[in-house]
Amino acid sequence: MDDLSGAGSTPTIGVEPAPFDVRDFARTAHGSHREGLDLEAIPDAALTREAVRTILTLAELEGATMAHLRNVLVTATHKDARVTAFLVSWAYEKYWVADALRAVAGAAAPVGATRANDASRPAVAAAPVRARGRGPIRRALAGFAQGSDVIGAHLALGCVDDLVLDLAYARLAGDVPTADGTPDPALGDAIRRIRAIKARHSAFFHEEATRRLETSPRAARLARRELSRAAWPLGAASVSDEDRRSFARFALGGDPGSASALERGIRSLAGIDERTAARVTGRLAG
Amino acid sequence: MAFDIDRYTATSVAVDWSDLDLEAFRREPLPGSSLRTLRYMADVEYHTVCYTRDLLTTPSHRESDVSAFMTMWNREEFWHGEALAAVLAVHGVSIDYDELKASRLKLGWKDRLDPIKQSVLGGLVGQDFVAVHMSWGAANEWSAITAYQRMAELEEHPVLAELLRRIAKQEARHVAFYTSQARERLAASTKAQKVTRFALSRFWAPVGSSIMAPEEVRHVMGHLMSGEEGRRAARKVDDSISGMPGLAGLTIVQDALDRLGVAS
Ligand SMILES: [Fe+2]
Numbered sequence A: 001m002d003d004l005s006g007a008g009s010t011p012t013i014g015v016e017p018a019p020f021d022v023r024d025f026a027r028t029a030h031g032s033h034r035e036g037l038d039l040e041a042i043p044d045a046a047l048t049r050e051a052v053r054t055i056l057t058l059a060e061l062e063g064a065t066m067a068h069l070r071n072v073l074v075t076a077t078h079k080d081a082r083v084t085a086f087l088v089s090w091a092y093e094k095y096w097v098a099d100a101l102r103a104v105a106g107a108a109a110p111v112g113a114t115r116a117n118d119a120s121r122p123a124v125a126a127a128p129v130r131a132r133g134r135g136p137i138r139r140a141l142a143g144f145a146q147g148s149d150v151i152g153a154h155l156a157l158g159c160v161d162d163l164v165l166d167l168a169y170a171r172l173a174g175d176v177p178t179a180d181g182t183p184d185p186a187l188g189d190a191i192r193r194i195r196a197i198k199a200r201h202s203a204f205f206h207e208e209a210t211r212r213l214e215t216s217p218r219a220a221r222l223a224r225r226e227l228s229r230a231a232w233p234l235g236a237a238s239v240s241d242e243d244r245r246s247f248a249r250f251a252l253g254g255d256p257g258s259a260s261a262l263e264r265g266i267r268s269l270a271g272i273d274e275r276t277a278a279r280v281t282g283r284l285a286g
Numbered sequence B: 001m002a003f004d005i006d007r008y009t010a011t012s013v014a015v016d017w018s019d020l021d022l023e024a025f026r027r028e029p030l031p032g033s034s035l036r037t038l039r040y041m042a043d044v045e046y047h048t049v050c051y052t053r054d055l056l057t058t059p060s061h062r063e064s065d066v067s068a069f070m071t072m073w074n075r076e077e078f079w080h081g082e083a084l085a086a087v088l089a090v091h092g093v094s095i096d097y098d099e100l101k102a103s104r105l106k107l108g109w110k111d112r113l114d115p116i117k118q119s120v121l122g123g124l125v126g127q128d129f130v131a132v133h134m135s136w137g138a139a140n141e142w143s144a145i146t147a148y149q150r151m152a153e154l155e156e157h158p159v160l161a162e163l164l165r166r167i168a169k170q171e172a173r174h175v176a177f178y179t180s181q182a183r184e185r186l187a188a189s190t191k192a193q194k195v196t197r198f199a200l201s202r203f204w205a206p207v208g209s210s211i212m213a214p215e216e217v218r219h220v221m222g223h224l225m226s227g228e229e230g231r232r233a234a235r236k237v238d239d240s241i242s243g244m245p246g247l248a249g250l251t252i253v254q255d256a257l258d259r260l261g262v263a264s
Protein backbone atom coordinates (compact mmCIF):
# COMPACT_ATOMS: atom_id res chain seq x y z
CA MET A 1 0.00 0.00 0.00
CA ASP A 2 2.79 2.41 0.85
CA ASP A 3 4.20 1.94 -2.64
CA LEU A 4 1.54 4.39 -3.71
CA SER A 5 3.26 7.22 -1.94
CA GLY A 6 6.82 6.21 -2.73
CA ALA A 7 9.00 9.25 -3.30
CA GLY A 8 9.37 9.04 -7.01
CA SER A 9 6.30 7.06 -7.84
CA THR A 10 4.04 8.79 -10.25
CA PRO A 11 0.46 7.96 -9.35
CA THR A 12 -1.14 5.91 -12.08
CA ILE A 13 -3.35 7.80 -14.43
CA GLY A 14 -5.38 6.38 -17.25
CA VAL A 15 -6.62 3.31 -15.44
CA GLU A 16 -10.02 4.17 -14.04
CA PRO A 17 -10.01 3.04 -10.42
CA ALA A 18 -13.10 3.08 -8.23
CA PRO A 19 -13.61 6.65 -7.02
CA PHE A 20 -12.29 7.36 -3.54
CA ASP A 21 -14.95 6.41 -1.01
CA VAL A 22 -15.01 9.26 1.53
CA ARG A 23 -17.56 7.58 3.79
CA ASP A 24 -15.49 4.42 3.93
CA PHE A 25 -12.38 6.49 4.64
CA ALA A 26 -14.18 8.23 7.51
CA ARG A 27 -15.38 4.91 8.89
CA THR A 28 -11.93 3.37 8.84
CA ALA A 29 -9.87 6.40 9.89
CA HIS A 30 -6.96 5.34 12.08
CA GLY A 31 -6.60 6.81 15.56
CA SER A 32 -3.68 6.39 17.94
CA HIS A 33 -0.78 4.21 16.82
CA ARG A 34 0.63 3.83 20.31
CA GLU A 35 -0.56 0.24 20.68
CA GLY A 36 0.77 -0.86 17.33
CA LEU A 37 4.18 0.77 17.66
CA ASP A 38 6.92 -1.33 19.15
CA LEU A 39 8.78 1.51 20.82
CA GLU A 40 10.67 -0.80 23.14
CA ALA A 41 12.23 -2.49 20.16
CA ILE A 42 13.68 0.76 18.85
CA PRO A 43 17.11 0.94 20.42
CA ASP A 44 18.26 4.17 22.06
CA ALA A 45 20.41 6.14 19.69
CA ALA A 46 19.05 4.20 16.73
CA LEU A 47 19.00 7.33 14.65
CA THR A 48 21.32 10.13 13.78
CA ARG A 49 20.59 13.55 15.24
CA GLU A 50 19.64 14.72 11.79
CA ALA A 51 17.07 11.97 11.38
CA VAL A 52 15.58 12.62 14.82
CA ARG A 53 15.32 16.30 14.04
CA THR A 54 13.57 15.45 10.79
CA ILE A 55 11.08 13.21 12.57
CA LEU A 56 10.28 15.94 15.09
CA THR A 57 9.84 18.44 12.28
CA LEU A 58 7.61 15.98 10.44
CA ALA A 59 5.51 15.75 13.60
CA GLU A 60 5.04 19.52 13.61
CA LEU A 61 4.24 19.57 9.90
CA GLU A 62 1.75 16.70 10.11
CA GLY A 63 0.14 18.28 13.15
CA ALA A 64 -0.36 21.69 11.56
CA THR A 65 -3.75 20.75 10.10
CA MET A 66 -5.92 23.30 11.90
CA ALA A 67 -3.91 26.24 10.56
CA HIS A 68 -4.23 24.79 7.07
CA LEU A 69 -7.97 24.20 7.48
CA ARG A 70 -8.42 27.76 8.65
CA ASN A 71 -6.80 29.01 5.47
CA VAL A 72 -8.71 26.81 3.06
CA LEU A 73 -12.13 26.97 4.72
CA VAL A 74 -12.44 30.74 4.41
CA THR A 75 -12.66 30.09 0.67
CA ALA A 76 -15.29 28.34 -1.43
CA THR A 77 -13.68 25.04 -0.41
CA HIS A 78 -15.91 25.02 2.68
CA LYS A 79 -18.94 24.52 0.43
CA ASP A 80 -17.76 21.22 -0.94
CA ALA A 81 -19.20 18.84 1.62
CA ARG A 82 -17.33 15.84 0.24
CA VAL A 83 -14.01 17.64 0.57
CA THR A 84 -14.79 18.92 4.08
CA ALA A 85 -15.89 15.42 5.10
CA PHE A 86 -12.55 14.13 3.89
CA LEU A 87 -10.61 16.86 5.67
CA VAL A 88 -12.22 16.02 9.03
CA SER A 89 -10.81 12.49 9.04
CA TRP A 90 -7.60 13.61 7.32
CA ALA A 91 -6.87 15.99 10.21
CA TYR A 92 -7.74 13.28 12.72
CA GLU A 93 -5.36 10.77 11.15
CA LYS A 94 -2.60 13.34 10.86
CA TYR A 95 -2.99 14.24 14.53
CA TRP A 96 -2.19 10.65 15.42
CA VAL A 97 0.58 10.41 12.83
CA ALA A 98 2.20 13.38 14.56
CA ASP A 99 1.76 11.66 17.90
CA ALA A 100 3.39 8.48 16.57
CA LEU A 101 6.30 10.46 15.16
CA ARG A 102 6.97 12.14 18.50
CA ALA A 103 6.89 8.77 20.21
CA VAL A 104 9.34 7.32 17.70
CA ALA A 105 11.66 10.30 17.97
CA GLY A 106 11.61 9.98 21.74
CA ALA A 107 12.49 6.29 21.56
CA ALA A 108 15.23 6.66 18.98
CA ALA A 109 16.87 9.88 20.11
CA PRO A 110 20.65 9.71 20.41
CA VAL A 111 21.75 9.56 24.01
CA GLY A 112 22.05 13.06 25.42
CA ALA A 113 20.28 14.66 22.48
CA THR A 114 18.04 17.52 23.46
CA ARG A 115 14.57 16.37 22.68
CA ALA A 116 13.17 19.67 21.70
CA ASN A 117 9.57 18.55 21.57
CA ASP A 118 9.05 15.59 23.76
CA ALA A 119 5.69 16.81 24.94
CA SER A 120 2.89 14.61 23.74
CA ARG A 121 1.44 17.33 21.59
CA PRO A 122 2.86 19.99 19.31
CA ALA A 123 4.51 22.54 21.52
CA VAL A 124 3.94 25.76 19.70
CA ALA A 125 3.09 27.27 16.43
CA ALA A 126 6.34 29.15 16.09
CA ALA A 127 5.22 31.80 13.65
CA PRO A 128 2.52 34.37 14.25
CA VAL A 129 -0.73 34.14 12.34
CA ARG A 130 0.17 36.10 9.28
CA ALA A 131 3.89 35.67 9.16
CA ARG A 132 3.69 33.58 6.03
CA GLY A 133 1.32 33.56 3.15
CA ARG A 134 -1.88 35.46 3.04
CA GLY A 135 -4.01 35.94 6.12
CA PRO A 136 -7.58 34.65 6.41
CA ILE A 137 -9.26 37.89 5.39
CA ARG A 138 -7.34 38.36 2.18
CA ARG A 139 -7.89 34.70 1.48
CA ALA A 140 -11.61 35.13 2.07
CA LEU A 141 -11.81 37.92 -0.47
CA ALA A 142 -9.61 36.16 -2.98
CA GLY A 143 -11.50 32.93 -2.37
CA PHE A 144 -14.82 34.58 -3.06
CA ALA A 145 -13.62 35.87 -6.39
CA GLN A 146 -12.09 32.58 -7.42
CA GLY A 147 -15.12 30.52 -6.56
CA SER A 148 -15.07 26.78 -6.74
CA ASP A 149 -11.97 26.57 -8.94
CA VAL A 150 -9.96 27.29 -5.84
CA ILE A 151 -10.95 23.86 -4.48
CA GLY A 152 -8.89 22.18 -7.18
CA ALA A 153 -5.93 24.35 -6.26
CA HIS A 154 -6.24 23.44 -2.58
CA LEU A 155 -6.40 19.75 -3.43
CA ALA A 156 -3.28 20.12 -5.58
CA LEU A 157 -1.51 21.74 -2.61
CA GLY A 158 -2.46 18.78 -0.42
CA CYS A 159 -1.25 16.33 -3.04
CA VAL A 160 2.12 18.04 -3.51
CA ASP A 161 2.64 18.41 0.23
CA ASP A 162 2.27 14.66 0.57
CA LEU A 163 4.88 14.16 -2.17
CA VAL A 164 7.27 16.52 -0.38
CA LEU A 165 6.86 14.88 3.00
CA ASP A 166 7.18 11.46 1.49
CA LEU A 167 10.71 12.25 0.35
CA ALA A 168 11.63 12.39 4.02
CA TYR A 169 9.64 9.27 4.87
CA ALA A 170 11.26 7.38 2.02
CA ARG A 171 14.67 8.31 3.32
CA LEU A 172 13.76 7.38 6.87
CA ALA A 173 12.48 4.03 5.62
CA GLY A 174 15.86 3.27 4.10
CA ASP A 175 18.88 2.41 6.20
CA VAL A 176 20.75 5.65 5.62
CA PRO A 177 19.84 7.53 8.77
CA THR A 178 20.45 4.88 11.42
CA ALA A 179 23.47 5.56 13.52
CA ASP A 180 25.28 2.33 12.70
CA GLY A 181 24.10 2.12 9.12
CA THR A 182 21.92 -0.98 9.51
CA PRO A 183 18.16 -0.88 9.07
CA ASP A 184 16.10 -1.04 12.22
CA PRO A 185 13.02 -3.24 11.77
CA ALA A 186 10.88 -1.56 14.46
CA LEU A 187 11.59 1.84 13.03
CA GLY A 188 10.95 0.59 9.52
CA ASP A 189 7.61 -0.76 10.67
CA ALA A 190 6.64 2.60 12.21
CA ILE A 191 7.45 4.48 9.02
CA ARG A 192 5.57 1.89 6.95
CA ARG A 193 2.47 2.38 9.10
CA ILE A 194 2.62 6.12 8.64
CA ARG A 195 3.13 5.88 4.88
CA ALA A 196 0.16 3.55 4.63
CA ILE A 197 -2.02 6.14 6.38
CA LYS A 198 -0.73 8.85 4.11
CA ALA A 199 -1.20 6.80 0.95
CA ARG A 200 -4.98 7.15 1.30
CA HIS A 201 -4.70 10.91 1.74
CA SER A 202 -2.51 11.15 -1.34
CA ALA A 203 -4.95 9.04 -3.32
CA PHE A 204 -7.83 11.37 -2.48
CA PHE A 205 -5.90 14.55 -3.17
CA HIS A 206 -4.52 13.26 -6.44
CA GLU A 207 -7.80 11.91 -7.72
CA GLU A 208 -9.82 14.98 -6.77
CA ALA A 209 -7.24 17.49 -7.93
CA THR A 210 -6.83 15.70 -11.24
CA ARG A 211 -10.56 15.64 -11.88
CA ARG A 212 -10.85 19.38 -11.27
CA LEU A 213 -7.68 20.50 -13.02
CA GLU A 214 -8.53 18.40 -16.07
CA THR A 215 -11.93 19.94 -16.51
CA SER A 216 -11.18 23.56 -15.64
CA PRO A 217 -8.28 25.49 -17.16
CA ARG A 218 -8.93 28.18 -14.60
CA ALA A 219 -8.56 25.68 -11.74
CA ALA A 220 -5.28 24.53 -13.30
CA ARG A 221 -4.08 28.13 -13.57
CA LEU A 222 -4.96 28.78 -9.93
CA ALA A 223 -3.22 25.57 -8.91
CA ARG A 224 -0.06 26.58 -10.75
CA ARG A 225 -0.14 29.93 -8.98
CA GLU A 226 -0.80 28.51 -5.51
CA LEU A 227 1.85 25.82 -5.93
CA SER A 228 4.42 28.39 -7.03
CA ARG A 229 3.64 30.75 -4.17
CA ALA A 230 3.28 28.38 -1.23
CA ALA A 231 5.92 27.93 1.41
CA TRP A 232 7.06 24.29 1.21
CA PRO A 233 6.31 22.16 3.03
CA LEU A 234 2.83 23.49 3.70
CA GLY A 235 3.07 23.48 7.48
CA ALA A 236 6.27 25.54 7.32
CA ALA A 237 4.65 28.36 9.28
CA SER A 238 4.56 26.12 12.34
CA VAL A 239 8.26 25.29 12.41
CA SER A 240 11.31 27.50 12.74
CA ASP A 241 13.15 28.50 9.61
CA GLU A 242 16.17 26.50 10.71
CA ASP A 243 14.09 23.35 11.18
CA ARG A 244 12.43 23.90 7.83
CA ARG A 245 15.77 24.19 6.06
CA SER A 246 17.15 21.19 7.88
CA PHE A 247 14.06 19.21 6.88
CA ALA A 248 14.48 20.20 3.22
CA ARG A 249 18.14 19.21 3.27
CA PHE A 250 17.21 15.82 4.66
CA ALA A 251 14.30 15.31 2.27
CA LEU A 252 16.28 16.21 -0.83
CA GLY A 253 19.61 14.92 0.37
CA GLY A 254 19.15 11.18 0.06
CA ASP A 255 18.83 9.82 -3.43
CA PRO A 256 20.44 12.31 -5.84
CA GLY A 257 17.41 11.89 -8.08
CA SER A 258 14.92 12.90 -5.40
CA ALA A 259 14.32 16.45 -6.64
CA SER A 260 13.58 15.29 -10.16
CA ALA A 261 11.41 12.46 -8.83
CA LEU A 262 9.45 15.05 -6.85
CA GLU A 263 9.05 17.20 -9.95
CA ARG A 264 7.82 14.20 -11.91
CA GLY A 265 5.24 13.55 -9.20
CA ILE A 266 4.08 17.16 -9.27
CA ARG A 267 3.80 17.14 -13.07
CA SER A 268 1.60 14.07 -12.89
CA LEU A 269 -1.16 16.48 -11.86
CA ALA A 270 -3.16 17.61 -14.86
CA GLY A 271 -2.21 21.07 -16.08
CA ILE A 272 0.87 21.42 -13.90
CA ASP A 273 3.91 22.27 -15.97
CA GLU A 274 7.64 21.86 -15.56
CA ARG A 275 8.11 25.44 -14.49
CA THR A 276 5.64 25.13 -11.61
CA ALA A 277 7.25 21.88 -10.47
CA ALA A 278 10.65 23.54 -10.55
CA ARG A 279 9.33 26.45 -8.50
CA VAL A 280 8.17 24.01 -5.81
CA THR A 281 11.53 22.26 -5.56
CA GLY A 282 13.23 25.65 -5.71
CA ARG A 283 11.17 27.01 -2.83
CA LEU A 284 11.63 23.81 -0.87
CA ALA A 285 15.38 23.88 -1.27
CA GLY A 286 15.67 27.64 -0.80
CA MET B 1 -11.92 22.40 36.66
CA ALA B 2 -9.04 21.93 34.26
CA PHE B 3 -9.84 20.05 31.09
CA ASP B 4 -7.56 17.08 30.45
CA ILE B 5 -6.88 17.40 26.74
CA ASP B 6 -4.77 14.24 26.48
CA ARG B 7 -7.48 12.21 28.07
CA TYR B 8 -10.02 13.75 25.74
CA THR B 9 -8.06 13.05 22.54
CA ALA B 10 -7.25 9.52 23.67
CA THR B 11 -10.91 8.73 24.30
CA SER B 12 -12.54 10.64 21.46
CA VAL B 13 -14.65 8.25 19.37
CA ALA B 14 -17.18 8.38 16.60
CA VAL B 15 -20.65 8.07 18.14
CA ASP B 16 -21.76 4.46 17.73
CA TRP B 17 -25.28 3.46 16.78
CA SER B 18 -24.54 0.05 15.30
CA ASP B 19 -26.32 -1.67 18.19
CA LEU B 20 -29.46 0.48 17.89
CA ASP B 21 -32.44 -0.86 16.02
CA LEU B 22 -33.05 1.91 13.50
CA GLU B 23 -35.65 -0.31 11.84
CA ALA B 24 -37.87 0.73 14.72
CA PHE B 25 -38.43 3.96 12.80
CA ARG B 26 -40.13 1.98 10.03
CA ARG B 27 -42.68 0.72 12.53
CA GLU B 28 -42.91 4.02 14.40
CA PRO B 29 -41.78 6.76 12.05
CA LEU B 30 -41.13 10.29 13.29
CA PRO B 31 -43.57 12.99 12.18
CA GLY B 32 -42.60 15.33 9.36
CA SER B 33 -41.99 18.33 11.59
CA SER B 34 -39.52 16.31 13.66
CA LEU B 35 -37.72 15.13 10.54
CA ARG B 36 -37.41 18.75 9.50
CA THR B 37 -35.76 19.54 12.83
CA LEU B 38 -33.47 16.52 12.58
CA ARG B 39 -32.47 17.54 9.10
CA TYR B 40 -31.51 20.99 10.40
CA MET B 41 -29.48 19.40 13.20
CA ALA B 42 -27.67 17.11 10.77
CA ASP B 43 -26.77 20.01 8.49
CA VAL B 44 -25.44 22.00 11.42
CA GLU B 45 -23.36 19.07 12.66
CA TYR B 46 -21.86 18.49 9.21
CA HIS B 47 -21.06 22.16 8.94
CA THR B 48 -19.04 22.27 12.18
CA VAL B 49 -15.67 21.81 10.50
CA CYS B 50 -16.20 25.05 8.59
CA TYR B 51 -15.93 26.94 11.88
CA THR B 52 -12.28 26.01 11.99
CA ARG B 53 -11.89 29.27 10.18
CA ASP B 54 -12.57 31.08 13.44
CA LEU B 55 -9.43 29.62 14.90
CA LEU B 56 -6.64 32.02 15.61
CA THR B 57 -3.34 30.32 16.17
CA THR B 58 -0.88 32.19 18.26
CA PRO B 59 2.36 31.08 19.82
CA SER B 60 1.37 29.72 23.17
CA HIS B 61 1.06 26.26 24.61
CA ARG B 62 -2.63 26.68 25.21
CA GLU B 63 -3.22 27.08 21.49
CA SER B 64 -1.98 23.56 20.91
CA ASP B 65 -4.69 22.37 23.30
CA VAL B 66 -7.19 24.25 21.18
CA SER B 67 -5.91 22.67 17.97
CA ALA B 68 -5.94 19.19 19.49
CA PHE B 69 -9.47 19.72 20.74
CA MET B 70 -10.75 21.08 17.44
CA THR B 71 -9.36 18.10 15.57
CA MET B 72 -11.34 15.63 17.68
CA TRP B 73 -14.35 17.92 18.01
CA ASN B 74 -14.68 18.31 14.23
CA ARG B 75 -14.72 14.57 13.85
CA GLU B 76 -17.22 13.93 16.65
CA GLU B 77 -19.59 16.52 15.20
CA PHE B 78 -19.21 15.01 11.72
CA TRP B 79 -20.31 11.68 13.15
CA HIS B 80 -23.27 13.33 14.86
CA GLY B 81 -24.25 14.39 11.36
CA GLU B 82 -23.81 10.85 10.07
CA ALA B 83 -25.85 9.40 12.94
CA LEU B 84 -28.75 11.79 12.35
CA ALA B 85 -28.47 11.14 8.61
CA ALA B 86 -28.87 7.42 9.31
CA VAL B 87 -32.16 8.10 11.13
CA LEU B 88 -33.33 10.33 8.31
CA ALA B 89 -32.36 7.68 5.76
CA VAL B 90 -34.72 5.16 7.33
CA HIS B 91 -37.46 7.74 6.69
CA GLY B 92 -36.44 8.03 3.06
CA VAL B 93 -34.69 11.37 3.53
CA SER B 94 -31.20 11.03 2.18
CA ILE B 95 -28.42 13.51 2.83
CA ASP B 96 -25.52 12.92 0.55
CA TYR B 97 -22.52 15.17 0.12
CA ASP B 98 -23.81 16.64 -3.13
CA GLU B 99 -26.99 17.67 -1.43
CA LEU B 100 -25.15 19.28 1.45
CA LYS B 101 -23.01 21.08 -1.07
CA ALA B 102 -26.07 22.33 -2.91
CA SER B 103 -27.54 23.79 0.27
CA ARG B 104 -24.22 25.37 1.19
CA LEU B 105 -24.03 26.93 -2.27
CA LYS B 106 -27.58 28.19 -2.09
CA LEU B 107 -27.38 29.81 1.30
CA GLY B 108 -23.98 31.29 1.48
CA TRP B 109 -22.63 31.86 4.90
CA LYS B 110 -23.16 34.92 7.00
CA ASP B 111 -20.68 34.24 9.70
CA ARG B 112 -21.49 36.23 12.77
CA LEU B 113 -17.98 36.09 14.12
CA ASP B 114 -16.57 37.68 11.01
CA PRO B 115 -17.01 41.34 11.97
CA ILE B 116 -15.31 40.64 15.27
CA LYS B 117 -12.50 38.81 13.60
CA GLN B 118 -11.98 41.65 11.17
CA SER B 119 -11.36 43.93 14.11
CA VAL B 120 -9.02 41.35 15.60
CA LEU B 121 -6.98 41.33 12.48
CA GLY B 122 -7.06 45.10 12.55
CA GLY B 123 -5.44 44.79 15.96
CA LEU B 124 -8.41 46.21 17.87
CA VAL B 125 -9.23 43.19 19.94
CA GLY B 126 -6.20 40.95 19.76
CA GLN B 127 -5.94 37.92 22.03
CA ASP B 128 -9.35 38.66 23.52
CA PHE B 129 -10.94 37.26 20.40
CA VAL B 130 -10.00 33.82 21.62
CA ALA B 131 -12.11 34.44 24.74
CA VAL B 132 -15.02 35.38 22.47
CA HIS B 133 -14.48 32.28 20.34
CA MET B 134 -14.39 30.00 23.38
CA SER B 135 -17.41 31.60 25.07
CA TRP B 136 -19.30 31.43 21.79
CA GLY B 137 -18.42 27.75 21.52
CA ALA B 138 -19.64 27.14 25.07
CA ALA B 139 -22.98 28.83 24.33
CA ASN B 140 -23.39 26.73 21.18
CA GLU B 141 -22.54 23.47 22.88
CA TRP B 142 -24.92 24.15 25.78
CA SER B 143 -27.59 24.91 23.20
CA ALA B 144 -26.83 21.67 21.37
CA ILE B 145 -27.23 19.57 24.51
CA THR B 146 -30.46 21.36 25.30
CA ALA B 147 -31.79 20.87 21.78
CA TYR B 148 -31.07 17.13 21.85
CA GLN B 149 -32.59 16.76 25.30
CA ARG B 150 -35.72 18.66 24.26
CA MET B 151 -36.01 16.57 21.11
CA ALA B 152 -35.75 13.36 23.11
CA GLU B 153 -38.40 14.54 25.60
CA LEU B 154 -40.81 15.67 22.91
CA GLU B 155 -40.60 12.54 20.76
CA GLU B 156 -40.61 9.90 23.49
CA HIS B 157 -39.17 7.49 20.96
CA PRO B 158 -36.88 5.01 22.75
CA VAL B 159 -34.40 4.50 19.92
CA LEU B 160 -34.20 8.20 19.12
CA ALA B 161 -33.85 9.04 22.80
CA GLU B 162 -30.93 6.67 23.21
CA LEU B 163 -29.14 7.99 20.12
CA LEU B 164 -29.64 11.60 21.21
CA ARG B 165 -28.46 10.73 24.71
CA ARG B 166 -25.19 9.39 23.27
CA ILE B 167 -24.73 12.48 21.15
CA ALA B 168 -25.53 14.81 24.04
CA LYS B 169 -22.96 12.99 26.18
CA GLN B 170 -20.29 14.00 23.69
CA GLU B 171 -21.66 17.55 23.56
CA ALA B 172 -21.14 17.67 27.33
CA ARG B 173 -17.42 17.10 26.84
CA HIS B 174 -17.40 19.90 24.29
CA VAL B 175 -19.04 22.15 26.86
CA ALA B 176 -16.36 21.19 29.37
CA PHE B 177 -13.59 22.17 27.00
CA TYR B 178 -15.07 25.46 25.86
CA THR B 179 -16.06 26.57 29.34
CA SER B 180 -12.67 25.76 30.85
CA GLN B 181 -11.00 27.78 28.10
CA ALA B 182 -13.50 30.61 28.27
CA ARG B 183 -13.52 30.90 32.06
CA GLU B 184 -9.76 31.06 32.24
CA ARG B 185 -9.47 33.71 29.56
CA LEU B 186 -12.38 35.76 30.86
CA ALA B 187 -11.12 35.63 34.41
CA ALA B 188 -7.74 36.91 33.28
CA SER B 189 -8.93 39.99 31.45
CA THR B 190 -11.72 42.51 31.99
CA LYS B 191 -11.19 43.60 28.42
CA ALA B 192 -11.90 40.04 27.28
CA GLN B 193 -15.08 40.13 29.39
CA LYS B 194 -16.22 43.36 27.79
CA VAL B 195 -15.52 42.21 24.25
CA THR B 196 -17.21 38.87 24.87
CA ARG B 197 -20.27 40.46 26.47
CA PHE B 198 -20.58 42.79 23.54
CA ALA B 199 -20.08 40.05 20.93
CA LEU B 200 -22.53 37.61 22.51
CA SER B 201 -25.29 40.12 23.18
CA ARG B 202 -24.90 41.82 19.85
CA PHE B 203 -24.22 38.94 17.45
CA TRP B 204 -25.13 35.58 18.98
CA ALA B 205 -28.02 33.70 17.42
CA PRO B 206 -29.13 30.06 17.69
CA VAL B 207 -26.71 27.57 16.21
CA GLY B 208 -27.36 27.21 12.50
CA SER B 209 -28.74 30.72 12.01
CA SER B 210 -25.84 31.68 9.80
CA ILE B 211 -26.17 28.69 7.48
CA MET B 212 -29.86 27.75 7.41
CA ALA B 213 -32.84 29.57 5.94
CA PRO B 214 -34.65 31.82 8.46
CA GLU B 215 -37.87 29.80 8.22
CA GLU B 216 -35.94 26.67 9.19
CA VAL B 217 -34.46 28.42 12.23
CA ARG B 218 -37.95 29.53 13.26
CA HIS B 219 -39.33 26.04 12.76
CA VAL B 220 -36.64 24.38 14.86
CA MET B 221 -36.74 26.92 17.68
CA GLY B 222 -40.54 26.84 17.71
CA HIS B 223 -40.52 23.06 17.72
CA LEU B 224 -37.98 22.61 20.50
CA MET B 225 -38.05 25.77 22.59
CA SER B 226 -41.63 27.01 22.70
CA GLY B 227 -43.98 26.83 25.67
CA GLU B 228 -43.18 26.73 29.33
CA GLU B 229 -40.80 23.78 29.13
CA GLY B 230 -38.93 25.28 26.22
CA ARG B 231 -38.48 28.57 28.03
CA ARG B 232 -37.30 26.82 31.12
CA ALA B 233 -34.64 25.04 29.07
CA ALA B 234 -33.62 28.33 27.45
CA ARG B 235 -33.33 29.97 30.86
CA LYS B 236 -31.07 27.14 32.00
CA VAL B 237 -28.71 27.75 29.11
CA ASP B 238 -28.72 31.49 29.82
CA ASP B 239 -27.93 30.81 33.47
CA SER B 240 -24.92 28.76 32.46
CA ILE B 241 -23.64 31.39 30.06
CA SER B 242 -24.17 34.25 32.46
CA GLY B 243 -22.37 32.28 35.16
CA MET B 244 -19.06 32.80 33.37
CA PRO B 245 -16.78 35.60 34.56
CA GLY B 246 -18.06 39.03 33.55
CA LEU B 247 -21.13 37.73 31.72
CA ALA B 248 -23.70 38.08 34.52
CA GLY B 249 -27.16 39.07 33.38
CA LEU B 250 -26.83 37.92 29.76
CA THR B 251 -30.01 36.31 28.42
CA ILE B 252 -28.96 35.68 24.85
CA VAL B 253 -30.98 32.51 24.26
CA GLN B 254 -34.25 33.93 25.61
CA ASP B 255 -33.62 37.14 23.67
CA ALA B 256 -33.10 35.12 20.50
CA LEU B 257 -36.38 33.26 21.05
CA ASP B 258 -38.18 36.59 21.52
CA ARG B 259 -36.67 37.94 18.33
CA LEU B 260 -37.84 34.85 16.45
CA GLY B 261 -41.31 35.24 17.94
CA VAL B 262 -41.25 31.83 19.62
CA ALA B 263 -44.26 31.59 21.95
CA SER B 264 -43.36 31.28 25.60
FE1 LIG C 1 -22.84 17.71 17.85
Ligand SMILES: [Fe+2]
Pocket: B077, B141, B144, B170, B171, B174
Ligand atom coordinates in the same frame (compact mmCIF):
# COMPACT_ATOMS: atom_id res chain seq x y z
FE1 LIG D 1 -20.68 19.70 20.13
